[in-house]
Amino acid sequence: MMTWLRLHRHALADALRRLATQPLASLFSIVVLAVAITLPVLAAIALQSVGSVASSLETDPHVNVFLTLDATDEDARRIGDALRSNPEATSVKFVSRTQALAELKATTHLAELLDSLNGNPLPHAFTVRVRTTDAKKLDEARDAWSRLPKVDQVAADFEWSERLGKWIHFGNTLLTTIAVVLGAAVAFIVGHLIRLQVVSQGQEIEVSQLVGATASDVRRPFLYHGLTQGALAGAAAVGLAAGVSLWLGLQLRALTPNYAAEMKVVFLDPAWCLAVVGIAAALGLAGAWWAVGRELRQFAQAAR
Amino acid sequence: MIQFSSVAKRYEGGLEALRGVSVEIAAGEMVAVTGHSGAGKSTLLKLAAGIERASSGTVVVHGQNLGALGETALAILRRRIGFVFQDHKLLFDRNAFDNVALPLRVTGCAGDEIGRRVRAAMDKVGLLARERAMPVALSGGEQQRLCIARAIVNRPSILIADEPTGNLDADYAKAILDLFQSFHRVGVTVLMSTHDEASVARLGCRRVALASGAVAP
Numbered sequence: 432m433m434t435w436l437r438l439h440r441h442a443l444a445d446a447l448r449r450l451a452t453q454p455l456a457s458l459f460s461i462v463v464l465a466v467a468i469t470l471p472v473l474a475a476i477a478l479q480s481v482g483s484v485a486s487s488l489e490t491d492p493h494v495n496v497f498l499t500l501d502a503t504d505e506d507a508r509r510i511g512d513a514l515r516s517n518p519e520a521t522s523v524k525f526v527s528r529t530q531a532l533a534e535l536k537a538t539t540h541l542a543e544l545l546d547s548l549n550g551n552p553l554p555h556a557f558t559v560r561v562r563t564t565d566a567k568k569l570d571e572a573r574d575a576w577s578r579l580p581k582v583d584q585v586a587a588d589f590e591w592s593e594r595l596g597k598w599i600h601f602g603n604t605l606l607t608t609i610a611v612v613l614g615a616a617v618a619f620i621v622g623h624l625i626r627l628q629v630v631s632q633g634q635e636i637e638v639s640q641l642v643g644a645t646a647s648d649v650r651r652p653f654l655y656h657g658l659t660q661g662a663l664a665g666a667a668a669v670g671l672a673a674g675v676s677l678w679l680g681l682q683l684r685a686l687t688p689n690y691a692a693e694m695k696v697v698f699l700d701p702a703w704c705l706a707v708v709g710i711a712a713a714l715g716l717a718g719a720w721w722a723v724g725r726e727l728r729q730f731a732q733a734a735r
Numbered sequence: 736m737i738q739f740s741s742v743a744k745r746y747e748g749g750l751e752a753l754r755g756v757s758v759e760i761a762a763g764e765m766v767a768v769t770g771h772s773g774a775g776k777s778t779l780l781k782l783a784a785g786i787e788r789a790s791s792g793t794v795v796v797h798g799q800n801l802g803a804l805g806e807t808a809l810a811i812l813r814r815r816i817g818f819v820f821q822d823h824k825l826l827f828d829r830n831a832f833d834n835v836a837l838p839l840r841v842t843g844c845a846g847d848e849i850g851r852r853v854r855a856a857m858d859k860v861g862l863l864a865r866e867r868a869m870p871v872a873l874s875g876g877e878q879q880r881l882c883i884a885r886a887i888v889n890r891p892s893i894l895i896a897d898e899p900t901g902n903l904d905a906d907y908a909k910a911i912l913d914l915f916q917s918f919h920r921v922g923v924t925v926l927m928s929t930h931d932e933a934s935v936a937r938l939g940c941r942r943v944a945l946a947s948g949a950v951a952p
Binding site: 435639642644645647 | 841
């Protein structure tokens with residue numbers, strides 16, 4: 432047990448010594464890996480940010496029914512009943528004219544202007560969520576509702592948001608694909624970098640095996656090396672991605688006025704950051720395993 | 736201790752280095768393998784050390800049939816055999832001490848134990864004062880002795896040396912052979928190759944002559 436612990440301690444010390452004795456080479460390797468890892472991380476951040484905008488958009492099919500200005504509360508109740516009785520309507524929400532005015536005052540800078548008017552210019556309105564997006568059925572419902580007395584206008588203006596929703600979905604798919612492809616690229620870059628290091632240590636591997644090192648003995652320091660390098664690169668990538676997101680976030684805020692406050696860069700939560708470091712470390716480990724395996728096979732082959 | 740039975744070794748490309756070699760070396764014996772270049776001396780030593788595997792026949796070392804051992808078991812067996820390489824196989828990126836310590840580090844030896852054993856081995860070959868020197872700063876003879884120190888640091892019961900006196904002048908060669916004789920006197924089985932018949936005669940040890948891959952009568 433003590434020997435086993437000592438072997439691992441030696442391997443870790445050996446890996447750290449290797450990183451430290453070639454500070455420039457180590458730094459460059461870690462930077463290359465970090466940049467490669469940053470790309471899929473940024474793709475993930477973009478995905479998450481677009482997702483947050485998408486979820487704040489109304490993409491459910493709904494129809495707005497505006498009553499005439501002279502419609503009374505009694506008319507509204509009657510129309511509400513009629514809307515609710517339609518089989519296509521899933522929910523009916525009533526927005527009274529006073530409520531609408533209060534909301535308009537609260538969310539815009541028009542309060543003074545509205546106050547200067549005689550009376551309330553806004554009508555009573557209903558928002559009806561509908562079961563269908565089928566154009567024919569919608570037209571039928573729209574016709575029926577616009578024929579109701581005291582109904583001024585029926586607007587089914589969700590088509591644009593529905594189309595936007597589809598584009599956002601497409602964007603998500605695209606970004607996911609990019610993230611996967613870049614992730615695979617990272618695995619190969621890690622493997623290749625570690626292979627270069629293994630090749631440069633070829634003599635040490637050979638001599639170690641000659642004096643009795645087993646395959647695991649040879650592999651151990653390289654695995655720690657790959658692991659440490661991967662983890663450091665992962666941490667650097669998270670830092671780099673955080674910097675880029677922060678900068679892009681500031682740019683976006685300067686670009687979009689406050690009515691588009693939901694447009695912001697959403698950074699990964701801590702669990703995801705840890706996952707990035709973990710995955711990078713695992714990739715480093717896998718790359719080292721693959722690279723050392725090749726050298727070991729060559730030694731075994733030579734002995735045949 | 737070491738037993739070759741009808742051993743043949745063919746390399747890729749068809750070169751037949753050994754043919755039907757049967758040799759037995761008893762525990763504590765000192766044997767010199769002689770012959771011209773290309774007679775198969777190095778191959779015989781590598782097979783005995785478990786560095787290469789026989790193409791046919793059996794090699795038994797420490798009572799274990801090397802052909803039946805897996806890679807890991809073979810590596811562990813190599814720890815009990817000291818090997819002095821013809822080309823030294825020193826690592827030039829680390830000092831003399833760390834070169835000798837390599838076999839101990841491989842086995843997970845404790846730090847203070849490593850220090851004691853490495854210094855004992857370096858003292859034995861007369862390099863104690865040079866433990867911080869890099870191999871490139873050592874003379875050919877010193878590099879040879881450093882390689883011997885690395886071979887004995889694990890206190891092996893078998894010491895195998897491939898042309899240990901190959902490139903050394905007569906005085907230096909004599910000193911190295913005396914060193915091997917001193918290991919032999921304390922019970923170590925010594926197997927070495929040489930083409931220097933005069934030295935073998937002076938040592939008075941058993942001689943196995945190889946010619947074209949077979950034991951010469």
